Amino acid sequence: MLQLNIINETAPLKAVVLGTAVSNGPTPALEDAYDPKSAEHIKAGTYPVEADMVAEMEAVAAVFKKYNIEVYRPKLIEDYNQIFTRDIAFVIEDKFIKANILPDRDEEIEAINHVIEQIDPEKVLTLPEDAHVEGGDVMPYKNYILVGTYKGKDYKNFITARTNMKGVEALQELFPHREVVSFSLRKSNTEPRDNALHLDCCFQPVGKDKAIIYKDGFLIEEEYNWLVNLFGRENIFEITREEMYNMNSNIFSISEEVVISEKNFTRLNAWLRAQGITVEEVPYAEISKQEGLLRCTTLPLIRE
Structure with a gap:
């Protein structure tokens, strides 16, 4: 059995579900985009291709391996976006809470049933249907x-209100x-x-007592x-509007001492290193x- 334990964002990570970009499917039609940034890249012809995204996610998997973290991956669904595991469920303390997400994405949670089956069923919770998280x-x-x-x-008018x-x-x-x-x-x-x-698009705690924020x-x-x-x-x-757009607050903590960050976040990464x-x-x-970035593609199960 998996003994779930998540009390915060920065305690030492032991087990995590990392999404996958394999068989991600073709570039979606513009009307099928779930968020304005995807729509922007669909329009511009710069929507990411599968091979690039797979390589990026494998780089994260390699970091997890380096730190001896147990990594679970979703079962593959053909031509389906399974990158953002943070959307479909989350753990607080010893409870695994299934998110009520956009109905088009129901299959995503089924793809991690091999993980959920290892959790005490009494600790696996589904929120009431009208409670969206x-x-x-x-x-x-x-x-x-x-x-x-x-x-x-006007909540229901925003596909971005989750x-x-x-x-x-x-x-x-x-x-x-x-x-x-x-x-x-x-x-x-x-x-x-x-x-x-999401909240992690404009704020995230990091280290022992620090935070990244976009006012x-x-x-x-x-x-x-x-x-x-x-704090x-x-x-x-404090990050700028452009840094927020590039997802600077969406890094991922392996512990209070170690984070995974995007290599182009030069200002942020320098600040993090200055904090030790x-x-x-x-x-x-x-x-x-x-x-979405690093926090969005990870679903932590166990932290020390």
């Missing part, structure tokens, strides 16, 4: 569960001993530079200020064209 919006930190959401009445307040409330019920804090994120179906698809990803300034106060201004790396953090650089620029 995707893993990219959920971050356990200290006594908190930090959750990105969108509270607007976690609703019912989802936030469902998490509070599941984890009454933790404080669930929600953040309203800026959404756009058309301009990726103004769209925080304009937050609709409500007080909520952004709450995070700044939680302390001196512990925060080892940066394992990988190429991930092609994957980022689908508005």
Whole structure:
């Protein structure tokens, strides 16, 4: 049996599900794009090709191997995007929570049944149907569960709004001993530079007490200020609109001392190293064209 344990974003990683780009299928039609960044690249003829994305994901798999982390991969579905495992489920403490994601993506969770079967069935939870949550919006930190959401009445008009307040409330019920804090994120179906698809697109804790943040990803300034106060201004790396667009906040922590980051994030990677953090650089620029990066493609199961 897998003894799940995820209490935060940075404890030493022991087991993870890493997505796969194999048999990813043809470039989608524009009307089938789930986010504005994918749409932008479909229009421009620069949508990533399978071979490049496979190579990028294998570079991450190699880093995990180097650190002796147990890696699970989804079973292959022909011509299907199975890159972003963070969307389909997430672990908090010893609970495996299936996300209520876009209905077109139901098959993705079935492709990791070989992992779910190794978990105590009582610990595998499905939220109520009207409670929408995707893993990219959920971050356990200290006594908190930090959750990105969108509270607007026009929620259903945004394919980019993935976690609703019912989802936030469902998490509070599941984890009454933790404080669930929600953040309203800026959404756009058309301009990726103004769209925080998930919380990890504009914020992420890193190291012992540091955080990466993009102020304009937050609709409500007080909520952004709450995070700044939680970490302390001196512990925060503020990213620019263009860095947010390139997914600088979406790196992935192997531990407090080691992160995997994109090799082109020169400013961020220099800052991380200045904090005493080892940066394992990988190429991930092609994957980022689908508005997701390292955190999006990983589903951590066990951290120490």
